[in-house]
Amino acid sequence: MAKSGPIIVAFVAGAGLVSGATLSVRGEMRAAKERLATGATEEKPASKIATADDAELGYCTPEFKQVLARVIHACGLGGTDGRRGCQPGDIKTLAAISDDEFNKLFTPLKERAAVVMFNDGADALDDAAKKALNERWDDRKGARYFFVVARASKSGTVDMNRKLSQRRANSVMFHLADQYKDPEIDKKVGLLWLGNEFAQLDKEYCAWNVTHPERCDAEGINRSAFVSWVDCRL
């Protein structure tokens, strides 16, 4: 081969290779720039990432959420109202369900909830009640709302028992506010007082997590406030 031949071949090979490689890289870069501008994906698009949110468990049926939504949103929760919570009429007109069906909504919460019992005609929390409330409150997990459903037993007038159950619900609320100093507690706790008008509990609820099982009977179970975090999103 002439002396200049290898030089030419070498130069052409080297220049050709570096140019070819550079051009192919540039082509790849141009394609990447196009994808960057349009958002197109080269491969199978990755599955969408979920957004962090509260828990939503299986018992969050539409009926349950309807009641929850009413209590949380429509009864003054989170607003500027001084008085909060729902009374029996609010639930009876909205939910249009029977007493038993209403109580059955809370059956899945048997292990999660507590039933805080009160003395006859009283609304003060005893030590067992406070302990139970603190334990339930601390067991929040992924829940957003804390439900308080206060009742009164059959003895006494309807009006008297409605007010008594409201005071019982408020006792729970005041204790939680005082104990935890949570500035957003108003947005978390839903209060519902039923007096003796609606959804009375029967004796089988004494098997639940009650604060005084020794004095729990058909009357005693309704001198109570049912409390639980609720793992539902609204």
Next chain:
Amino acid sequence: MWNRIGRWIAPGLMTLGALGGLAFAWSSTLDYSRHLDRQVHDLRCGFVPGLAAAPGADEGCRAAIYSPYAALFRDRVWGGVPVSLFAVGAFSFFVGFALYLLLSGRNASKQAVRTGGLLAVGPFVVSLVMAYLSATRLGTFCKTCMGIYFSSTLLFLGGLLGILALRRETTFIDLAAADASGARARDEAPRAEGQAALVLGWLALLGATAVGPAFAYARNVPNHDEKIGSCGTLAKPLTEKSEIGMKLALTRVTGSGPRTPVTLMVDPLCPSCRALHRRLDAEGFLEQMDTTVLLFPLDSSCNWMVDRDVHPGACLLAKAMICAHPKGQAGQVLEWSYDQQEHLLTTAKTQGGKSLEGYIEGSFPGLSACMKEKATGKKLEEMLRFAVENRLPVSTPQLFLGELRMCDEDTDMGLVYSIRKLVPQLKARSF
């Protein structure tokens, strides 16, 4: 024999080495360039350059691509200029040079052979350095990189053999010339010495071919500036008084200047979290950061936002960190979790939580009672709730510079450039 080595084998090895190095470097550069769209792509990382990667075979390559050693000028250009691109240019030069030596045969000057051999030391030394960094800093090798190391070695060997053969050729020719037989002296005419000034020319050409493509690359990198910092801010950021999260010193070296407040949301058993942690450390950022760690284990036993155990055992390790924090050991637990990650995941999957607890207790005695307390679970829930309050993605890791969320796309290749844009006072370590 040495004549044959000098004539064919040495330049042949050099040519093969240069071609192989070019192929691997080109494949690596294409993989790198593909990621300029801020997406994750499969890597064509293998011993045969250009073929599709086998599942899981690209882990070493991905670690290499995202490492601080994969590119230069990472603070000037998003993703930097890949080192492999310089290799493309250099190996292209060596292909040409080796072909010249191969085709010229005895017409190639001594100077050319010597220069080729000496220049071939360069890629070999660089490969040794990169192999050392892979072994000691990354703990893994990528197949394409190994291909480049092997090719550089072939190139070097070819160059070395060429120089050795040159010395023996010269000796043989001298002896032959001293012989009275005229025919022999005519058949093995000595090589020309060659002009010394040409060496400078070859060096300049090597420099130009190595740098030229890199220059073209830097000029054509897409503009990422609009995307950086576009991934939102914390709606409810942590405050100084906030008791959520753990302020940790995540590095043994502490910088002397003011530190930038940063929140890092991690899962102790998340490989991406480990990789980000190591990148931040390698770049020298961790020592300049005032880091608050929030734990977000992707384990359904404590995290209601995941419907399966993505990283089983992560809840236990998160609780271990929380319990170790008052003793000033939370950072150590995290580092240990990262170091032992594969073993911990396997233990949790195959032997269950009890075995994992035992393993944690063995390495960090005195934590197990605290890990079972309700207060510990509550602290972990507060960290999870932080994600809910801020509507964050259910993924880890997440890095927040102050209140600003760094996009996931900017936490690997574009890490140095993005941080420089968002927080100029954070300086990357120079290598």
